[in-house]
Amino acid sequence: MSLSREEILKVAKLSKLSLSDEEIVKFDKELNDILNYINMFNEVDTASVEPLVYMNEEVNNFRENEVRESIEVEKVLLNAHIHEENAIVVPKVIGE
Amino acid sequence: MNVYEMTAYEIREKFLNGELTAVEIINSIFDRIDKVEPKINSFVNLRREKALNEAKLLDEKKARGEKLGRLAGVPVAIKDNMLSLGDKATSCSKILSNYESIYDATVVAKLKKEDAIIIGTTNMDEFAMGSTTKTSYWKKTANPFDLDRVPGGSSGGSAASVAASEVPISLGSDTGGSIRQPASFCGIVGLKPTYGRVSRYGLMAFASSLDQIGPLAKNVEDIALTMNVIAGADDYDATVSTREVPDYTKFLNQDIKGLKIGIPKQYFVDGMNEGVKKVIYEAIEKFKTLGAEIIDVDLPHTKYALPTYYVIAPAEASSNLARFDGVRYGYRSENSQDIDKLYTNTRTEGFGDEVKRRIIIGTYVLSSGFYDAYFKKAQKVRRIIKQDFDRAFEKVDVILTPVAPNTAFKLTDVKTPVELYLEDIYTLSANLVGIPAISVPAGKVEHLPVGLQLMGKYFEETTLIKAASAFEKIRGKWELPNLD
Numbered sequence: 001m002s003l004s005r006e007e008i009l010k011v012a013k014l015s016k017l018s019l020s021d022e023e024i025v026k027f028d029k030e031l032n033d034i035l036n037y038i039n040m041f042n043e044v045d046t047a048s049v050e051p052l053v054y055m056n057e058e059v060n061n062f063r064e065n066e067v068r069e070s071i072e073v074e075k076v077l078l079n080a081h082i083h084e085e086n087a088i089v090v091p092k093v094i095g096e
Numbered sequence: 097m098n099v100y101e102m103t104a105y106e107i108r109e110k111f112l113n114g115e116l117t118a119v120e121i122i123n124s125i126f127d128r129i130d131k132v133e134p135k136i137n138s139f140v141n142l143r144r145e146k147a148l149n150e151a152k153l154l155d156e157k158k159a160r161g162e163k164l165g166r167l168a169g170v171p172v173a174i175k176d177n178m179l180s181l182g183d184k185a186t187s188c189s190k191i192l193s194n195y196e197s198i199y200d201a202t203v204v205a206k207l208k209k210e211d212a213i214i215i216g217t218t219n220m221d222e223f224a225m226g227s228t229t230k231t232s233y234w235k236k237t238a239n240p241f242d243l244d245r246v247p248g249g250s251s252g253g254s255a256a257s258v259a260a261s262e263v264p265i266s267l268g269s270d271t272g273g274s275i276r277q278p279a280s281f282c283g284i285v286g287l288k289p290t291y292g293r294v295s296r297y298g299l300m301a302f303a304s305s306l307d308q309i310g311p312l313a314k315n316v317e318d319i320a321l322t323m324n325v326i327a328g329a330d331d332y333d334a335t336v337s338t339r340e341v342p343d344y345t346k347f348l349n350q351d352i353k354g355l356k357i358g359i360p361k362q363y364f365v366d367g368m369n370e371g372v373k374k375v376i377y378e379a380i381e382k383f384k385t386l387g388a389e390i391i392d393v394d395l396p397h398t399k400y401a402l403p404t405y406y407v408i409a410p411a412e413a414s415s416n417l418a419r420f421d422g423v424r425y426g427y428r429s430e431n432s433q434d435i436d437k438l439y440t441n442t443r444t445e446g447f448g449d450e451v452k453r454r455i456i457i458g459t460y461v462l463s464s465g466f467y468d469a470y471f472k473k474a475q476k477v478r479r480i481i482k483q484d485f486d487r488a489f490e491k492v493d494v495i496l497t498p499v500a501p502n503t504a505f506k507l508t509d510v511k512t513p514v515e516l517y518l519e520d521i522y523t524l525s526a527n528l529v530g531i532p533a534i535s536v537p538a539g540k541v542e543h544l545p546v547g548l549q550l551m552g553k554y555f556e557e558t559t560l561i562k563a564a565s566a567f568e569k570i571r572g573k574w575e576l577p578n579l580d
Contacts, residue, residue, distance in 0.1 A: 017447070018440050037517075
């Protein structure tokens with residue numbers, strides 16, 4: 001499998017990235033080189049193998065549900081670009 | 097002896113017995129930093145005033161006769177992807193260039209609780225994606241052993257800061273070798289603990305099933321000392337094991353007679369630098385003289401670790417980095433009329449090329465139609481690689497390999513992404529499998545350090561420390577560059 005120019009544009013859109021024509025040419029080659037390398041693992045027979053998903057030995061760590069201190073609103077807003085009245089300001093989301 | 101030349105253990109001793117005050121320690125450390133930092137560029141943010149103030153408070157605490165922590169007076173550097181309340185943390189990305197931490201990472205809270213003094217945050221590849229530290233938004237770091245060469249990466253600043261004697265210990269993060277490879281290139285010791293041994297709370301996530309925080313230090317003793325502090329359960333990270341934390345210092349200076357060391361033939365392949373190979377074979381001979389038993393082991397799926405890693409790591413990264421959208425924190429692109437343009441422009445302007453490359457690969461392998469062929473396939477091969485290691489560890493206690501196929505490359509070297517990824521072939525498996533691995537200086541090729549890697553069974557950092565400590569003794573004294 002390899003990536004076409006259209007597929008790169010589609011994946012970039014899904015990733016919320018915009019690529020210039022120059023970048024598309026550069027990434028096209030690099031991404032296909034990487035994918036060609038990755039495809040090597042198709043040699044491995046995995047028909048009867050379960051995917052390895054959880055790396056931690058304990059699946060759940062339970063604790064009592066209790067009230068604890070959490071981070072204050074002022075701190076949460078500290079790194080927001082623009083905020084007003086405890087809310088983060090963004091461009092208009094709902095159309096006319 | 098100058099303070100900056102000392103290990104963490106020595107600094108702590110001299111502070112506790114009154115030979116040095118914390119203020120003297122911090123002043124001496126900053127004198128050293130002022131002298132060598134223009135050549136090395138390990139740090140992206142220094143806590144000069146804060147560190148000095150904390151040192152004064154620590155001296156007062158000592159004067160009052162209060163109980164002092166296990167790292168009392170020890171200067172520590174942390175990687176720029178770890179949070180320290182009120183300090184900058186940017187992951188060396190433009191997208192976080194103005195980010196200020198609003199809480200302490202658990203490892204940072206533990207260091208502070210034990211009276212260590214945080215000196216600053218260190219340079220790294222953007223979001224820990226790289227093996228040169230050259231993808232940092234801020235600057236390039238030099239290798240203290242050769243200023244024209246890379247320190248390795250992604251924890252290149254953490255490794256260089258220790259190798260340049262700017263700090264005795266630092267913390268790094270390791271997703272595919274990012275502690276061990278720079279430790280090898282910079283001639284110091286670096287440990288990637290077992291997945292789930294150290295809390296990741298307050299570490300900016302790259303690939304959540306692979307990331308682990310670990311220490312870098314001048315010797316194995318300081319690694320043990322630091323692990324005693326940073327390891328252990330955490331209410332804020334449910335993936336951390338609740339297993340008891342052993343006293344790692346008890347495994348220093350032990351006899352390793354009868355220790356079974358596995359040598360996987362798949363790690364000694366074509367393309368490996370002949371000088372590196374020679375250093376590693378000489379190290380194996382040294383282990384023999386210590387009474388260790390050398391056993392051939394088979395890790396037949398080794399060559400599939402790289403393809404597997406370069407599906408899983410980008411997939412998890414594309415998901416983790418979705419949070420950087422210019423809304424809640426970080427850089428925001430100006431003049432975006434609608435919310436979708438705000439996201440896209442922010443990310444396009446805020447991320448560097450390597451990060452974009454990995455987000456695109458990751459999004460692709462997770463996208464409908466390719467999920468089974470790539471992501472699920474990678475998870476299956478990951479299990480097969482783990483089974484290779486499970487079988488090998490039935491026969492041996494540790495597995496010995498090189499850390500990297502080459503010594504540090506030139507800062508000016510231009511490599512393709514695949515060529516760079518191939519530099520990680522010996523370190524990726526430990527992350528995929530979740531086992532601990534340590535890099536210890538073994539020798540040099542010309543003037544450049546070469547590290548050997550020891551991989552261990554789950555939660556047996558103890559055995560790695562034991563073997564590495566014994567090796568360190570027989571290897572003999574290891575000099576760091578004076579940089580005068």
